[in-house]
């Protein structure tokens with residue numbers, strides 16, 4: 001343990017140094033406020049014994065400065081040693097950041113007891129800081145788990161719902177387009193029937209990975225929408241950009257070439273429905289989901305393994 005003694009009277013400094021060393025601690029010494037601040041920063045003492053009357057400033061100002069220098073999680077006990085013994089002096093000492101206040105002349109026994117008490121508080125505080133850090137890590141992990149899909153590790157439906165609602169409102173505020181891709185694995189029931197459920201799960205993991213990797217912007221989110229259906233939210237993206245991403249996903253999955261003997265395509269493919277919209281004041285994000293869903297339905301009916309855009313469907317109907 002390192003104890004900083006701030007005392008301008010040499011004889012006092014000598015005696016206090018002996019007290020501290022007899023406790024088995026290392027003494028570092030300062031004779032002015034400026035020195036105290038400098039040594040505090042370079043030596044990082046565990047406890048500070050601080051005289052109130054100093055040649056360049058007073059101990060109260062030094063204590064305040066030391067508190068300002070401490071990093072968020074750190075705390076160094078400061079014990080004032082003073083010949084000023086009025087109630088107001090003690091009050092000022094504690095208010096300026098001190099933790100205890102001893103009157104001169106200092107008794108070795110009392111000083112030893114106070115230092116041991118401070119050590120005990122330091123230990124308890126350190127355990128609390130460690131515990132708080134562990135809790136923080138556990139909370140972050142919990143947050144991550146509650147937002148991710150257990151099978152594929154990408155965002156789950158809960159996060160999807162939250163994210164699309166938030167991004168829809170943001171797009172409305174900024175009059176930006178938001179795009180949605182709904183992707184469904186083709187003939188997946190047959191895949192399961194042919195290769196087994198385990199292989200099916202593995203396939204879903206790979207498809208999720210392809211979708212996730214294909215999206216490049218930090219604001220893009222890929223989620224497992226349910227079963228063998230995935231969704232991708234692309235904020236600040238118009239239909240052209242969404243089409244580009246959809247085709248990129250489709251080709252990336254082709255490149256992966258996961259065999260699917262039951263499919264006319266011979267490999268695992270995706271049908272993708274896309275929709276994009278600049279939200280108006282009345283529209284709901286549900287409308288965007290419905291539009292992408294209808295496009296997906298159309299992609300299935302037109303032969304699967306394709307990207308169909310919702311606005312093209314509208315044009316067809318016109």
Ligand SMILES: Nc1nc2c(ncn2[C@@H]2O[C@H](COP(=O)(O)OP(=O)(O)OP(=O)(O)O)[C@@H](O)[C@H]2O)c(=O)[nH]1
Nearest residue numbers: 184185186187188189190192197200201227228300
């Ligand atoms: N292995 C596995 N299969 C799943 C999972 N979730 C859903 N499925 C299966 O996915 C299949 C989906 O089948 P359908 O909705 O009939 O569609 P499909 O066979 O993919 O045919 P199309 O979508 O019309 O191309 C069902 O057999 C589900 O059991 C999962 O987490 N793991």
